[in-house]
Amino acid sequence: MNKAAAYQQHDDKQKLVEQHASLVKRIAHHLMARLPASVLVDDLIQAGMIGLLEASRNFDGSKGASFETFAGIRIRGAMLDEIRKGDWTPRSVHKNSRAISEAIAQVEREKGQDARDTDIAAQLQVSIDDYHQMLNEVNAGRMVGIEDLGVTEDVISTEQSRGTDAPFDDLLQGSFQKALAHAITTLPEREAIVLSLYYDEELNLREIGEVLEVSESRVSQIHSQAMLRLRTRMQSWHNE
DSSP: OOHHHHHHHHHHHHHHHHHTHHHHHHHHHHHHTTSOTTSOHHHHHHHHHHHHHHHHHHOOGGGSOOHHHHHHHHHHHHHHHHHHHSOOSOHHHHHHHHHHHHHHHHHHHHHSSOOOHHHHHHHHTSOHHHHHHHHHHHHHHSOOOGGGGSSOSOOOOOTTTOOTTHHHHHHHHHHHHHHHHHHHHTSOHHHHHHHIIIIISOOOHHHHHHHHTSOHHHHHHHHHHHHHHHHHHTHHHHHO
16 A cells, blocks of 8 residues: 555544544443443543544445444443443442342243232332332443343454354344344333333433433333343343
């Protein structure tokens, strides 16, 4: 590559970064809606900008994905990596998360129907108020996302990063997505609506509360319970 071509390529990548800097902020503020105050949005933006720079270096338009789609995945991945470097979640939150998932599974095995809040609280031997507080802490204390249920969403890779397992990875991802889509259809209606508004429409918890006419705290509880219920129902997929 001659100097002129190299300079043009560098200039094109720089323009991509400048044009998509707002994407970093948008993703950072969306993630902040489910993170505690101890996480600073500036830290997420800094990590996201690194992800954007990496995306500009590795993007290959011939793969079919738009740069915004490719960059969005890299940006979000960089932010999640930054969060996961330091586990600021108390052990009690991890313990409660596992306990709630197990309680949901136990109740639904015994009753053969969706476990209600009161059923789960009774299984945990706590009051309904204490159970709702546990849900709030689980939702705020850790990153609960679709990617935590199974295969990572970061499936768009450069040719250099894709190895001989790429066809298998694609098949695995497709199988996971189908299983997840089916599991979502089995959720109680309100939980499915919250997930749709949050992940598909990208509304924050306050906005979802306005749609459903409930408090932001209640939306947080519904979201957390939905994710834990999904995790329980996706367990059969992991065991296959």
